[in-house]
Amino acid sequence: MRVDAKDMGTDLKEVLITKEEIDAKLAELAAKIDAEYAGKDLLIVGVLKGAVMVMADLARALSTPVTMDWMAVSSYGAGTQSSGVVRILKDLDTDIKGKHVLIVEDIIDSGLTLSWLLSNLGSREPASLKVCTLLRKPEAAKVAIDVEWVGFDIPNEFVVGYGLDYAEKYRNLPFVGTLAPHVYGG
Ligand SMILES: O=P(O)(O)OC[C@H]1O[C@H](OP(=O)(O)OP(=O)(O)O)[C@H](O)[C@@H]1O
Numbered sequence: 001m002r003v004d005a006k007d008m009g010t011d012l013k014e015v016l017i018t019k020e021e022i023d024a025k026l027a028e029l030a031a032k033i034d035a036e037y038a039g040k041d042l043l044i045v046g047v048l049k050g051a052v053m054v055m056a057d058l059a060r061a062l063s064t065p066v067t068m069d070w071m072a073v074s075s076y077g078a079g080t081q082s083s084g085v086v087r088i089l090k091d092l093d094t095d096i097k098g099k100h101v102l103i104v105e106d107i108i109d110s111g112l113t114l115s116w117l118l119s120n121l122g123s124r125e126p127a128s129l130k131v132c133t134l135l136r137k138p139e140a141a142k143v144a145i146d147v148e149w150v151g152f153d154i155p156n157e158f159v160v161g162y163g164l165d166y167a168e169k170y171r172n173l174p175f176v177g178t179l180a181p182h183v184y185g186g
């Protein structure tokens with residue numbers, strides 16, 4: 001059954017990216033990542049909580065055997081604007097020194113979270129450190145970041161679903177949608 005914006009009552013403005021489009025894009029990205037890491041040990045690091053869905057689906061689309069670890073950081077709290085202050089809520093369980101590490105993100109918005117993560121994880125001397133993100137908002141960038149694998153560049157609107165929340169809600173939607181402004185007082 002296809003879920004669409006109408007099923008969410010009036011909370012959603014529109015469906016931006018369907019589950020089918022996400023699946024196809026992750027298969028495409030996985031093939032490129034497989035090619036890049038052929039014959040290497042790869043650790044994929046999911047950034048909680050938003051990247052849970054991307055990690056689960058990307059990991060299953062990969063042929064490369066991977067190990068998985070998680071880091072929890074937060075910079076948004078309950079609002080729609082990054083505070084710019086990144087807090088570690090949970091650090092990695094593993095030492096990444098000498099390992100090939102791929103950070104998996106749901107979204108790069110201002111870029112502040114990823115920029116901070118790259119410098120934090122980079123200082124731990126991994127063999128390589130690259131990034132895969134499902135979504136990116138080019139118009140919202142506050143810092144320039146080199147990202148190897150990007151699923152979709154999207155407009156500068158607050159989005160929810162497929163792991164992304166507004167005040168912890170909507171993460172379990174199977175698609176990415178835009179939120180109606182009345183929900184967040186816009
Ligand atoms: O590019 P930025 O402007 O820094 O935004 C991107 C970050 O914001 C979200 O995390 P959030 O802090 O909302 O935590 P969550 O994943 O637990 O929802 C998202 O998962 C990214 O990590």
Ligand code: HPA
Pocket residue numbers: 076107109157158159160164165166
């Ligand atoms: O557009 C967004 N939606 C949900 N969480 C986010 N974190 C950064 N940008 C967003």
